Amino acid sequence: MSERGFWDDNLLELQQKYWERWSGINRRASGTEAPAQNSPWEMALEHWWQAVSPAVPEITRDFMTRMIDQGKQFFRIAELFSGNAQKQGKPADWTALCGQLVADMQSAGGSGLDTEAGDGRHNWMGFWELPFDNWQRMASTLSLLPGDPLRNMPHGGSPSDMERLFSAPGLGYSREEQAQQQKLLELFAEYRRALQEYSRFFTDIGSESVKRLRDRLGQRTHNGEVIDSARTLYDTWVETCEEVYGERVRTSEYARINGRLVNAAMGVKNHFGIMIDESLGALNMPTRREVRTLQVRVQENRREIRCLQAELEFLKGRFDDLPAARTRRGTAAAATTRKTAPRKRSSVKKPGNFSNESD
C-alpha cells in the first residue's frame, strides 16, 4: 500500500493537468492558442494564409494547409542546419547538432508527444508527429469526440493507485453500473499505455533516423559531396526517415505494438457501445445489438430465398424435361395454333387467350 492515500495532491494535480490539457485542446480547436515564435518567412506565410483562407473552400483549404505545414517543415530543417549557424557567421556544426537532436529525442522518451526542446529542434521532432497525427485523424473518425481525446489525458499518476481504484468492488444498488465504469477506466488506462508504448517506439526510431542522417552526411563529407538546397536536405531527411521506419515496422515488435494500440482503442469503443446500448434499452429504444441481430437474420432470409429460387428454377427445368411435360407442351402448342389461327381473321384481340404452356 502506498504511503499517501489516493485522494491526495497527486489526484488534484492529475485533475488540474487533465483540465489544462482539455483547455489546450479547446484553444487549439478554436484557434485561440498563442502562436509559437517562428521565422520571419513562416510568419509572413502564416499572415498571408490567414488573410486568404476564409475565402477558400474547405476542401482546398485542407490541401493548402498541408502544403503550408510541410513547407514550413522543410525550411525549418534547412534553417536548423544552416540558417541559425550562418546568422552567427560560422559554419554549422552538424555533428554536434545531430548529437543534440538525438539527446532531445531520447530525453523526450515515452512522453514523445510532449517534447519541450527549444526552437528549431522542437519543430524538427514535430516531424515525427506525422504517424501520430495520422493515427489521431483516424481515431477521431471512430470517436464521439473530436480528435483523439484519450491522447491528451494525463499519464503521470501512479499506475498502482489507479489500478487499486479500478479493482475496488462496486457496492449497493448501482453495483453493476460501477463495475461498468471501472471496466471503462481500465480500458482507458490500457489504451493510454498502448499509446505510450507506440510513442516510445517512434521516439526510438526518430533517434535512429537522426543517427542514420549523421552517417549519411558523414559519407557525403567523405565523398566531397555537398547539400546546397533546402529541398535536397528535406528529401534526404524524408528518405532517411522512411528507410529507418521501413526497417523497424517490419519487425514483430512493431506488429505487436501496433496491434496492441488498435485492440486497445477497439476495447474502449466496444465497451462504450455496450454502455450506450444499456442506456438505449432503458429508454426502450432499439439497441445496436438488436439491430445487428436483425441485420444478420435479414441476410440469412435473403440467402434462403435465393436458394429456394434457384431450386425452383432447377425443378422447373427438370419438370419441363419430363416426357409427359413435353407431350403436354406439344399438345398445347397445337391447340394454340388451332385457336390462334382464326384470330388472324379477326381485328379484335380478346384477352385471356395466353397460357404458360404457350410462352
Place this chain on the structure above:
Amino acid sequence: MNPIDIPPEKLAEEMAEYSRRLGHGLENLLDAEQIDTGVTPKQTVHREDKLALHRYLGADGVKRNPVPLLIVYALVNRPYMTDIQEDRSTVRNLLTGGQDVYMIDWGYPDGADSSLTLDDYINGYIDRCVEVIRKQSGQEKINILGICQGGAFSLCYTALHQRKVKNLITMVTPVDFQTPDNVLSSWVRHIDIDLLVDTLGNVPGELLNWTFLSLKPFSLTGQKYVNMVDVLEDEARLKNFLRMEKWIFDSPDQAGECFRQFVKDFFQKNGLINGGIALGERQVDLKNITCPLLNIYAEQDHLVPPDASRALRGLTGTRDYSEVSFPGGHIGIYVSGKAQKTIPPAIARWLIERS
C-alpha cells in the same frame, strides 16, 4: 568540409519561390473544376443492392472479342482507378485491344450490408454478374480479370465455377499472404479481428487509409504535399494529382463479416496456400482451376510484394500459366504511361490468342 552548405541567399530564394508557387497555385486550385473520374462511356446492365455492373462502350469499327471480359475490382478503394482519365485508362486500352469490357462497381456498403459474407460476394454477387454477362453475350464461358483483392476473389470464383470461365487474369493479386516482405500481413496478424468487427460493424475506410498510409507515412502524408507545390502551376498535372488524391481517400467501408473472413482466412491462415477457405458449404481448391491463367504483378509493389503474387505458379490445375512483370508499383500498373502502353495490349493479345 561541411556536407550542408546552403547559402542564405539561396535559402531565401527557395522560400520566395515556394511562396510564389503557393500563391499562384491557390488560384489554380480554386479554378479547378469538379474532378472527373471514370471517363469511358458505359452502360449499367445490372444492379443489385449497392452493386452496379457496367458495360463499357468501345469505339465503332473495332473488332470485338466475342468472349466478354469481366473486371473484378477489390472491395478496397474504387474501381475508377482503371479508368481514371482519358490518357490513363486500362479500360479504354482494353477496348482498343478489342475486348468487350464489363466491370463490377461494388458501391459503398453501409450498416445494412454488414452481414454480407465472402460467400455472398463470390458465389452471390460475382456469380450473378457472370450469369448476366453469359446471358447477354450468349457465351457459355467468359473471361475474368481480377485486380488485387478482386484477383483473390476471382481465383476462388474460378475454382468453384470453372465451367463458366474461359480465361483468368490476375493482376497485382496476393496469393501467399505471408511472404516475409508483406508488411500489411505482419501487422494484421496481431489485430483482434473479432473485436474490431464486433465493435465497428463495418470497417471504416478511414481505418484502411490509415493502415495504407502507415506503410510510408513521411512520403505519403508529408513529402507528397511539398511535391504538389511543384505541380500547382501546371493545370493538367494539378488535375492529375487531384484525381489521385480523390481516389486515395475515396475509400468505402468494408462489410464487416466479409472483412472478418477475408482477414482471418487469407491473411492470418494464408488459406490460398494452406487451404481451408470455405465459401458457403464449398471448399476452395485452386487445383480446380484448369483454364489458361495469366498472372501480372508489379516489381515495386509495396502493398502486394511480387513474391506474394508469384506464389500462384504451380498452385492451380492449369497447364497454360503465364506471368507478366511490370517495372512499377501497385498503382502505377494502372495509371502510368508505361503501363498503358504495355499491360492492356499484353492482356488483349493473350486473350485473343485464347478466344
